[in-house]
Amino acid sequence: xxxxxxxxxxxxxxxxxxxxxxxxxxxxxxxxxxxxxxxxxxxxxxxxxxxxxxxxxxxxxxxxxxxxxxxxxxxxxxxxxxxxxxxxxxxxxxxxxxxxxxxxxxxxxxxxxxxxxxxxxxxxxxxxxxxxxxxxxxxxxxxxxxxxxxxxxxxxxxxxxxxxxxxxxxxxxxxxxxxxxxxxxxxxxxxxxxxxxxxxxxxxxxxxxxxxxxxxxxxxxxxxxxxxxxxxxxxxxxxxxxxxxxxxxxxxxxxxxxxxxxxxxxxxxxxxxxxxxxxxxxxxxxxxxxxxxxxxxxxxxxxxxxxxxxxxxxxxxxxxxxxxxxxxxxxxxxxxxxxxxxxxxxxxxxxxxxxxxxxxxxxxxxxxxxxxxxxxxxxxxxxxxxxxxxxxxxxxxxxxxxxxxxxxxxxxxxxxxxxxxxxxxxxxxxxxxxxxxxxxxxxxxxxxxxxxxxxxxxxxxxxxxxxxxxxxxxxxxxxxxxxxxxxxxxxx
Amino acid sequence: xxxxxxxxxxxxxxxxxxxxxxxxxxxxxxxxxxxxxxxxxxxxxxxxxxxxxxxxxxxxxxxxxxxxxxxxxxxxxxxxxxxxxxxxxxxxxxxxxxxxxxxxxxxxxxxxxxxxxxxxxxxxxxxxxxxxxxxxxxxxxxxxxxxxxxxxxxxxxxxxxxxxxxxxxxxxxxxxxxxxxxxxxxxxxxxxxxxxxxxxxxxxxxxxxxxxxxxxxxxxxxxxxxxxxxxxxxxxxxxxxxxxxxxxxxxxxxxxxxxxxxxxxxxxxxxxxxxxxxxxxxxxxxxxxxxxxxxxxxxxxxxxxxxxxxxxxxxxxxxxxxxxxxxxxxxxxxxxxxxxxxxxxxxxxxxxxxxxxxxxxxxxxxxxxxxxxxxxxxxxxxxxxxxxxxxxxxxxxxxxxxxxxxxxxxxxxxxxxxxxxxxxxxxxxxxxxxxxxxxxxxxxxxxxxxxxxxxxxxxxxxxxxxxxxxxxxxxxxxxxxxxxxxxxxxxx
Numbered sequence: 008x009x010x011x012x013x014x015x016x017x018x019x020x021x022x023x024x025x026x027x028x029x030x031x032x033x034x035x036x037x038x039x040x041x042x043x044x045x046x047x048x049x050x051x052x053x054x055x056x057x058x059x060x061x062x063x064x065x066x067x068x069x070x071x072x073x074x075x076x077x078x079x080x081x082x083x084x085x086x087x088x089x090x091x092x093x094x095x096x097x098x099x100x101x102x103x104x105x106x107x108x109x110x111x112x113x114x115x116x117x118x119x120x121x122x123x124x125x126x127x128x129x130x131x132x133x134x135x136x137x138x139x140x141x142x143x144x145x146x147x148x149x150x151x152x153x154x155x156x157x158x159x160x161x162x163x164x165x166x167x168x169x170x171x172x173x174x175x176x177x178x179x180x181x182x183x184x185x186x187x188x189x190x191x192x193x194x195x196x197x198x199x200x201x202x203x204x205x206x207x208x209x210x211x212x213x214x215x216x217x218x219x220x221x222x223x224x225x226x227x228x229x230x231x232x233x234x235x236x237x238x239x240x241x242x243x244x245x246x247x248x249x250x251x252x253x254x255x256x257x258x259x260x261x262x263x264x265x266x267x268x269x270x271x272x273x274x275x276x277x278x279x280x281x282x283x284x285x286x287x288x289x290x291x292x293x294x295x296x297x298x299x300x301x302x303x304x305x306x307x308x309x310x311x312x313x314x315x316x317x318x319x320x321x322x323x324x325x326x327x328x329x330x331x332x333x334x335x336x337x338x339x340x341x342x343x344x345x346x347x348x349x350x351x352x353x354x355x356x357x358x359x360x361x362x363x364x365x366x367x368x369x370x371x372x373x374x375x376x377x378x379x380x381x382x383x384x385x386x387x388x389x390x391x392x393x394x395x396x397x398x399x400x401x402x403x404x405x406x407x408x409x410x411x412x413x414x415x416x417x418x419x420x421x422x423x424x425x426x427x428x429x430x431x432x433x434x435x436x437x438x439x440x441x442x443x444x445x446x447x448x449x450x451x452x453x454x455x456x457x458x459x460x461x462x463x464x465x466x467x468x469x470x471x472x473x474x475x476x477x478x479x480x481x482x483x484x485x486x487x488x489x490x491x492x493x494x495x496x497x498x499x
Numbered sequence: 500x501x502x503x504x505x506x507x508x509x510x511x512x513x514x515x516x517x518x519x520x521x522x523x524x525x526x527x528x529x530x531x532x533x534x535x536x537x538x539x540x541x542x543x544x545x546x547x548x549x550x551x552x553x554x555x556x557x558x559x560x561x562x563x564x565x566x567x568x569x570x571x572x573x574x575x576x577x578x579x580x581x582x583x584x585x586x587x588x589x590x591x592x593x594x595x596x597x598x599x600x601x602x603x604x605x606x607x608x609x610x611x612x613x614x615x616x617x618x619x620x621x622x623x624x625x626x627x628x629x630x631x632x633x634x635x636x637x638x639x640x641x642x643x644x645x646x647x648x649x650x651x652x653x654x655x656x657x658x659x660x661x662x663x664x665x666x667x668x669x670x671x672x673x674x675x676x677x678x679x680x681x682x683x684x685x686x687x688x689x690x691x692x693x694x695x696x697x698x699x700x701x702x703x704x705x706x707x708x709x710x711x712x713x714x715x716x717x718x719x720x721x722x723x724x725x726x727x728x729x730x731x732x733x734x735x736x737x738x739x740x741x742x743x744x745x746x747x748x749x750x751x752x753x754x755x756x757x758x759x760x761x762x763x764x765x766x767x768x769x770x771x772x773x774x775x776x777x778x779x780x781x782x783x784x785x786x787x788x789x790x791x792x793x794x795x796x797x798x799x800x801x802x803x804x805x806x807x808x809x810x811x812x813x814x815x816x817x818x819x820x821x822x823x824x825x826x827x828x829x830x831x832x833x834x835x836x837x838x839x840x841x842x843x844x845x846x847x848x849x850x851x852x853x854x855x856x857x858x859x860x861x862x863x864x865x866x867x868x869x870x871x872x873x874x875x876x877x878x879x880x881x882x883x884x885x886x887x888x889x890x891x892x893x894x895x896x897x898x899x900x901x902x903x904x905x906x907x908x909x910x911x912x913x914x915x916x917x918x919x920x921x922x923x924x925x926x927x928x929x930x931x932x933x934x935x936x937x938x939x940x941x942x943x944x945x946x947x948x949x950x951x952x953x954x955x956x957x958x959x960x961x962x963x964x965x966x967x968x969x970x971x972x973x974x975x976x977x978x979x980x981x982x983x984x985x986x987x988x989x990x991x
Contacts, residue, residue: 037629038566046561070541074533075650075666083604094596098607101590102654112575115590137529158567162594174567
C-alpha cells in the first residue's frame, strides 16, 4: 500500500516527513522554505489555536492585529534585538510590477522603489511598541494585555516541515505593565498557560525552565520556556515567554504617569507558540502506522466503519445502529464520522484512519450485531476489544479520557527514562550518543563553557528548570564549582 | 467630552473616521496604508470569522493555509489575471539585512538578492492552483472545497480605515470541480452563504447580483456579488464569488481523469469577504452617538451599570441583583458585563457604551429597585423603558431579537427609499446628486457605455440583480434598446 511509512528505527527523519506528507498534514510549496498546511494539519492548528485563545481570554488578554510590515529603521532601535534577530528576513523594496517591454511577463517597476524598505515581520515587538507609545500615557492604561494571531517570516536556510519553515503561523502576546514584578509575574503566568495547555490538551509533558544567557531571546532580560522530549531523544522548545524589562519601552520611548505623577518607562513581556507545536505533536506520540492524536485535540475522535455483507436486512440493521450511536455521541459533543463509502475496502479504511490518528474506531459487523457486540479499537495501544452494543455510546467519553491520560503517561514515562544525571565529561558524551535524551549535569554558569560544550557535542542547555534543586557540584566541562544542575540535550 | 463625534450631516467621512478611531476599532500605523486593528475592532472581525467559518464548514469546506509569497512568474501565467490585478503589490527582492558599515543601523545586504522576486499575495489563485496541480488527478479528488483565512496586500495609493487598506484580513475560498455546472452552482451557493450571513448576522440587507464585464474579477468568467447601501447613499461591495471557468486550470495545467478515463481541465471558483465588512457594519447602522451593533455580532450584548448612593444596604442590594441578573443571562449564553467601577461617573459610562455600540444597557438604581423595576435602554432606538425586576433576565433574549430585526428592517427601509427607478439621463444625473442611492436604469449592455457613464457621473454598475425582471427599455445614456434594468450607484 502506498501509504506505508518508513519505520522510526530505520530513519527517524524520513518517518517524520512520511507522516507529515502521507498523513495529509502539510506539503512542500513552490516557494523555498514555505509549506502548504493541508486541511488535516490546519484542523490540528485550529484546535490548538481555539483552546489557547480561550486560555488567553480567561487570563484577561484581548486580540488585536498589527501590520505585516516593519519599517527597516525600527529593527535597529533595540540594540540587542537587531543583533540577535533581524538579519535573515524578507525585505520589500518595491511596490509595483509592470509589463516587461521585452516579453510576455512582468518585471519589477524600477520607478516604484520604496523610500525606506519594509521588513516582513519576523516578530512584532518593534511595530507594536511603536504603537503602544500612543496608547499608553497613564497608569490607567496599564496593564495592557494584547495577543496577536499572525504569520511571520524568518529566512531559514535549512527548513523542515512544521519544525522550521520560512513562513509560519503563531501567536505573539505583548503586554505592558507598571512594575517589574508585575511583568515578571505575567511572563511566568503565560509560561504556565503554555505548560498546562501542552500537558492537558496535547498530552505532552514539558519541563518549565528559564534559558541561559546564550539561548535568551534577543532583547529579553529573561526567557522562560517549556521543553519537550521527542521520541528520538532530541529536545524541542515548545513555547517561550520573555520578560523584556524596559528595553523596548526605552527603545520606543513608552513612558507612563503613575498615581503620584511620576513618569517611568513601562515594563514588558512577550510570549509565543507556533505551528511548530504540530511537529512536536507528531514526534511525541506517533508510531510506525501513522499519527496518534490525543482525543482532546483530534479533529475527529471516533470513526464508525460498517462491514457490510450481502444480506439487506443485516445491512439495514448496521445502518440503524450506526445512526443511533452517532446521534448519541454527537449529543455528548463527541466528534464522530460514519464512513460507509462502499467503494473502499474496510482494511484500507482501517489503515487510513490509523494513519490520520483517529483515537477510536468502532467496527459494526453483521455477526457481531447479532451477538449484541461491537468491536472497539483504540489508536494509542492498538488494543481491540468487544464492547456490549447496549450502552456503547455512553462508554466512549471514558475511553477517550483514558486514551488522553495514557498518552500523557506514556510520554512522561519515556521522558523520565530518558532523563539521565551525569557527573563527568565522559559520561556526558557517552550518554548523548548512546541514550539520547535530557542530560542533567552541573555547569559553571558561563556562556563560554556553554558555547564550548555546544561546539564539542552539539548539545545545548535546554533550560534551567524552575524550582530547581540547589546542590553543590563541579561543571562537567570546566570542573569549576556549580550550584545546580541544568538540562542539556541536542535539540530541534 | 473628548469622545464627541462629528455629526453625519456635517461631514460623513469625518464621522466615519471618528467612529473607527474613538470607538476603538482601529488606528493608523507607522506603515503607510496599513492599519492597526484594535481589540474592539478585532473582536468584531473574530465574531464574523467564526460565524462565516461555521457556514463554510456546514457547506462542506475545509480550511488550509498557503504561502504568503508568490513567485513573480506565477502572476503572468493567467493573462487576464495579471492584466487586471497584479501590478500594485509588495515585492520582496532580498532576504537579508546587514549592519551598515557606515553607521549604527542596518542596510539591505546586496549579496542576498533573490533569483526570482516574490510577491506578497494580493490574492492566492496562482499559488493555490499551482498546488492543486499535485492534488488533483482523478474525479475522486473532486470536488476540492478549500478555504483560507489570511492577510493579503494590495498597494493602495488612497486608503481608508477598514474600507481600503494596503494590508487587510480576509478569507478566500478556492474550489475545483468536475463540471461547469457544478462550479457555477458552487459560486452561487457561496454568494448565498455571504448574503444570508450579511442579512441574518450583520443585519445588513444586500442585493444579490452579477457584475458587468467591466467590474468582473481579473480571470473570472462571472463575478457574483452582494451589494449594500451605506447611509450616505453610496454602495459598498460586501462580498464576491467568482466562477473562474477553466482559466486557472489551463494556466497551471490542472487536469483530471473522469470515470471514463477521459482527461479534462477542472472548473474553478473563488470567493472572499474581508475586514471591509467592519466598515460596512459601521456605515449601515451607526449614528452620531457612535457604533450601533447588531446583537448577534456584538462582542458585548448587555452592560449592567449600577447607580450607587451612600446607603450600604442599598448598595448591597444592587450588587446582589446585578449578580443574579448576570448569572441568569450567562446561563442563557448572553455576553454580559457588569461595570461597577466607581472611579467613573455613570453618565460617562453611558456615553462610552453607546459609543462602543452595546445593544442593551441595564441601569440598576436604589430607588428603582425599591419599586422593583430596572431601567433598560436599547442602543438602536435609544428608547428607555422601566422593566419589572422580576423576570428581567428572561425578557432580554426577546429584546435582543427585536433589536436585531429592527436594525435589519431599518436598513432595508432606508435602502428601499433610496432605490429609485429612472428613465432618462437627466433624471439619472439629478438623482445621483440630490438623492444618492441605488439607481435602477436601463443600460445597453456595452462596456463602452458603462465606461462613459462612469466618466461623466462617477457612478458604476453595482450589479445586474439575480432573477432580474426582464423588461424592454432604452439605455439612459445611449438610447439603444435594453432588456433589463441594472443598479447604478457611486460606490466605496
